[in-house]
Amino acid sequence: MPSLTQKELSAKFIEKLLMFNFSEEDSETLSSIFTENTLVGVSSHGVNRFAAFIELVKSSHINPKAIPIKTNAFNALEQWDAQQGAGPLNAIKMTSRAIELADEFGIGCVALKNSNHWMRPGYYAWEAANKGYVFICWTNTIPIMPPWGAKQPRTGNNPIVFGVPRDKGNIVLDIALSQFSYGKLANYRREGKELPYFGGYDEEGNLSKDAAQIYKTMRPLPIGYWKGAGLSLLLDLIATILSGGNSTKDLSKTNIDSAMSQVYIAIDPNKFSSKEILENSVNEILSYYLSAKNMQDEVVSYPGERIIKSREYNLKNGIQVDEIIWKRILELKVS
Amino acid sequence: MPSLTQKELSAKFIEKLLMFNFSEEDSETLSSIFTENTLVGVSSHGVNRFAAFIELVKSSHINPKAIPIKTNAFNALEQWDAQQGAGPLNAIKMTSRAIELADEFGIGCVALKNSNHWMRPGYYAWEAANKGYVFICWTNTIPIMPPWGAKQPRTGNNPIVFGVPRDKGNIVLDIALSQFSYGKLANYRREGKELPYFGGYDEEGNLSKDAAQIYKTMRPLPIGYWKGAGLSLLLDLIATILSGGNSTKDLSKTNIDSAMSQVYIAIDPNKFSSKEILENSVNEILSYYLSAKNMQDEVVSYPGERIIKSREYNLKNGIQVDEIIWKRILELKVS
Numbered sequence: 001m002p003s004l005t006q007k008e009l010s011a012k013f014i015e016k017l018l019m020f021n022f023s024e025e026d027s028e029t030l031s032s033i034f035t036e037n038t039l040v041g042v043s044s045h046g047v048n049r050f051a052a053f054i055e056l057v058k059s060s061h062i063n064p065k066a067i068p069i070k071t072n073a074f075n076a077l078e079q080w081d082a083q084q085g086a087g088p089l090n091a092i093k094m095t096s097r098a099i100e101l102a103d104e105f106g107i108g109c110v111a112l113k114n115s116n117h118w119m120r121p122g123y124y125a126w127e128a129a130n131k132g133y134v135f136i137c138w139t140n141t142i143p144i145m146p147p148w149g150a151k152q153p154r155t156g157n158n159p160i161v162f163g164v165p166r167d168k169g170n171i172v173l174d175i176a177l178s179q180f181s182y183g184k185l186a187n188y189r190r191e192g193k194e195l196p197y198f199g200g201y202d203e204e205g206n207l208s209k210d211a212a213q214i215y216k217t218m219r220p221l222p223i224g225y226w227k228g229a230g231l232s233l234l235l236d237l238i239a240t241i242l243s244g245g246n247s248t249k250d251l252s253k254t255n256i257d258s259a260m261s262q263v264y265i266a267i268d269p270n271k272f273s274s275k276e277i278l279e280n281s282v283n284e285i286l287s288y289y290l291s292a293k294n295m296q297d298e299v300v301s302y303p304g305e306r307i308i309k310s311r312e313y314n315l316k317n318g319i320q321v322d323e324i325i326w327k328r329i330l331e332l333k334v335s
Numbered sequence: 336m337p338s339l340t341q342k343e344l345s346a347k348f349i350e351k352l353l354m355f356n357f358s359e360e361d362s363e364t365l366s367s368i369f370t371e372n373t374l375v376g377v378s379s380h381g382v383n384r385f386a387a388f389i390e391l392v393k394s395s396h397i398n399p400k401a402i403p404i405k406t407n408a409f410n411a412l413e414q415w416d417a418q419q420g421a422g423p424l425n426a427i428k429m430t431s432r433a434i435e436l437a438d439e440f441g442i443g444c445v446a447l448k449n450s451n452h453w454m455r456p457g458y459y460a461w462e463a464a465n466k467g468y469v470f471i472c473w474t475n476t477i478p479i480m481p482p483w484g485a486k487q488p489r490t491g492n493n494p495i496v497f498g499v500p501r502d503k504g505n506i507v508l509d510i511a512l513s514q515f516s517y518g519k520l521a522n523y524r525r526e527g528k529e530l531p532y533f534g535g536y537d538e539e540g541n542l543s544k545d546a547a548q549i550y551k552t553m554r555p556l557p558i559g560y561w562k563g564a565g566l567s568l569l570l571d572l573i574a575t576i577l578s579g580g581n582s583t584k585d586l587s588k589t590n591i592d593s594a595m596s597q598v599y600i601a602i603d604p605n606k607f608s609s610k611e612i613l614e615n616s617v618n619e620i621l622s623y624y625l626s627a628k629n630m631q632d633e634v635v636s637y638p639g640e641r642i643i644k645s646r647e648y649n650l651k652n653g654i655q656v657d658e659i660i661w662k663r664i665l666e667l668k669v670s
Contacts, residue, residue: 074606076411077441106412107444109602134573147624149633154624162569164576171572173565197542197560205630207532223559225532230508230638233624234497237506238469241499241604241616249623265600267444269576271409281576288584289482289489289568295540298484303565 002326003318010035013050016332020057021064026089033088037120038319041310044183045119047321051328053086053117058335061258062086062116068093071244076105079243080112084259087116088123091137091262095124098266099133106271110264113245115139117257122174122307124264125163129170132275134267135163139260140236142251145178146219147233148226151205153218155232156248157181158239165269166282173303177232178220185211185220239263337661338653345370348385351667355392356399361424368423372455373654376645379518380454382656386663388421388452393670396593397421397451403428406579411440414578415447419594422451423458426472426597430459433601434468441606445599448580450474452592457509457642459599460498464505467610469602470498475571475595477586480513481554482568483561486540488553490567491583492516493574500604501617508638512567513555520546520555574598 010031017027034053038046056062066085070078078097082090094110101108118124121137128135141156157176164171180188180199188195188211198207200214200221207221214220222228240247245261269278286302294300345366352362369388373381391397401420405413413432417425429445436443453459456472463470476491492511499506515523515534523530523546533542535549535556542556549555557563575582580596604613621637629635 072607074441074603075439077602077606079607104410105440106409107442107600109442134577147627147635147637150627150629150635152627154627162566162573164569164572171569173562173569175559175562175565177559179559179562223562224510224512224514225558227508227510227514227558230510231497233620233637234499234506234508237499237617237620238497238602240620241608241613242469242602244608244612247616247620247623249620252623265442267412267573267577268409271412272407272414273576273579277579278576281582282572285568285572285575285582285584288582288587292482292485292487292489294485300482300485302482302568 001323002321004321005318006035006039006315009038009047009319009321012329016050016054016329019332019334020054022086026064026086029092030086030088033092033119033123036123039311039314040307041314042120042122043321044181047319047329048325049119051325051332054332056116056256056258061256068112076101076108078108078110080110082112082115084114084116087118090115091118091121091124091264092127094262094264095128095135095137095266098135098264099128099131102133102266102268107265107267109242111239111242111244112262112264113243114259115262116260118262120174121159121161122163122172122304125161125172125174126170126307128266129163129165129172132165132268132270134165134269135161136265137161137263138235138239139262140239140246140248140251141257141260142255143248144182144218144220145222145229145232148222148229151219154248155229156236156251157220158232158235158248160235164282165278166286167279168283169304169308171282171286171302171304172307175223177222177228177235179223180211180220182215182220185214189215336658337656339656340653341370341374341650344373344382344654344656347664351385351389351664354667354669355389357421361399361421364427365421365423368427368454368458371458374646374649375642376649377455377457378656382654382664383660384454386660386667389667391451391591391593396591403447411436411443413443413445415445417447417450419449419451422453425450426453426456426459426599427462429597429599430463430470430472430601433470433599434463434466437468437601437603442600442602444577446574446577446579447597447599448578449594450597451595453597455509456494456496457507457639460496460507460509461505463601464498464500464507467500467603467605469500469604470496471600472496472598473570473574474597475574475581475583475586476592477590478583479517479553479555480557480564480567483557483564486554489583490564491571491586492555493567493570493583495570499617500613501621502614503618504639504643506617506621506637506639507642510558512558512563512570514558515546515555517550517555520549524550
């Protein structure tokens with residue numbers, strides 16, 4: 001298995017992105033995001049996804065030359081059209097724009113249409129939190145979960161992120177609304193292992209820990225059962241009506257996570273409190289949370305903690321990349 | 336079991352509220368909220384909770400004369416102090432204020448400290464949605480759930496609401512972050528019935544459907560397991576730092592849902608789209624969602640649908656109130 005440095009991985013991404021018509025600046029930004037996602041342990045939205053990302057460029061779902069344009073604005077609320085540019089590029093731009101609006105109005109909200117898969121949304125929450133902002137963003141997706149009590153997928157797993165700044169490591173929750181992603185299910189299926197908790201329904205309509213069965217039925221469990229199914233509907237509704245873009249229903253026509261709708265909200269907590277007060281308040285809440293006695297064999301942690309540890313580990317030990325995945329990246333060329 | 340009309344129930348609430356020093360206007364507002372919550376089938380935050388609400392007035396946790404004051408403002412972001420006034424009065428005022436800010440800035444955010452239990456947050460989302468706004472609000476609470484992997488409660492069930500306007504009935508998701516509320520668990524315990532899904536941990540540390548055991552361990556399951564536990568931490572963090580108010584940790588000192596922190600966000604989708612376009616978009620998404628084939632014995636519904644049906648049913652058939660609960664209300668007096 002190839003072991004790479006951050007620099008080697010990043011350089012390879014840049015080389016390939018330039019080959020596929022991204023500008024130098026955009027190639028560097030995209031490469032940083034794919035590299036960082038890999039470094040923090042989310043290879044599924046980093047190196048493991050890079051070749052699939054390039055395939056979407058090849059099939060014209062992603063336009064490497066597209067630039068997001070503002071279609072509507074009303075003070076702290078804006079509507080943008082990503083024109084099918086690369087999801088991560090759009091996301092980082094819209095995050096910056098939401099922050100500018102928060103600077104001016106205390107809170108800023110950008111609704112974006114026609115974007116593409118943004119890889120790891122936590123990346124954008126970390127960016128915003130690093131600058132001192134509270135951040136919330138979400139996207140709709142193709143239908144992958146049934147409504148509660150139903151058999152057929154009609155709603156997305158619509159990932160949502162919440163971020164809060166903290167000097168010693170931001171607190172960032174990055175969740176999809178299915179209990180287990182299809183990526184996780186695929187891993188369990190490949191390894192023939194049982195899921196640790198019910199992850200969906202089997203063919204008899206019973207709750208199941210069998211990833212292969214859940215893959216077949218396409219009935220993964222929403223988080224909180226009826227609650228997560230409802231939440232996914234609401235997030236799709238809000239993203240679609242605010243952006244004027246495609247809904248999960250619209251995305252079902254191609255069944256590709258392309259031309260999706262997203263919402264970015266930044267809030268500036270520094271308008272009313274000093275940095276010191278905010279930092280103390282966050283640390284006090286966190287200490288209390290982490291003071292709970294843990295169950296045997298369990299470690300109590302906070303959202304975002306694992307990210308920092310993975311990053312440190314990979315920087316020190318090198319980034320392990322699957323041989324087949326790496327070969328596929330090396331062989332990417334304009335055909 | 337007494338069967339009451341809307342008018343009778345409302346008049347009794349007003350009579351008692353006046354007795355406990357609420358102004359005429361505030362008594363009418365509070366009565367409308369308690370009555371409406373009962374009508375729509377959420378008696379736990381309506382008639383069944385009324386006597387407990389008055390007890391908090393008696394014990395000075397709720398001040399019937401308090402008026403929320405604005406402590407900080409920066410364009411679309413405001414910070415208010417509820418001064419321990421009645422939760423529902425504060426909530427309806429802050430909802431209106433968030434709407435005014437959304438009128439002026441497209442989006443408005445109000446962070447409130449020192450409020451009290453707001454009963455059913457869906458009420459405020461319905462109010463905002465009736466006026467055409469997208470609405471999100473949440474509150475922190477006393478610690479009632481453990482962090483993931485832990486044994487002791489260190490985080491709230493921090494209810495959150497999302498609302499989207501729709502002529503034929505708003506779409507409003509009103510959820511607490513525990514899979515089952517303690518109220519629901521109490522019902523199952525009383526009836527000796529098994530929960531339909533795992534609801535928490537038993538004394539051996541195993542997932543359990545036994546409400547009595549979960550009551551004992553104080554380890555109800557967060558929605559989505561580790562995901563809901565993380566979300567509850569983030570909602571507490573955001574509400575606390577934006578409002579400058581009490582965190583779940585602070586509330587743990589009294590262990591009473593009083594002087595809590597809340598966030599109200601309103602967004603005006605009409606700034607960019609006509610009412611007709613919005614309505615069509617919402618209905619199209621909803622039709623698609625509801626078009627999924629249902630499982631045997633299950634009905635596919637959307638968040639908020641049940642509310643309308645309960646309302647119609649109770650208006651037609653009268654509101655059934657538990658005899659003991661009604662007697663307790665009738666006997667409330669200033670001691």
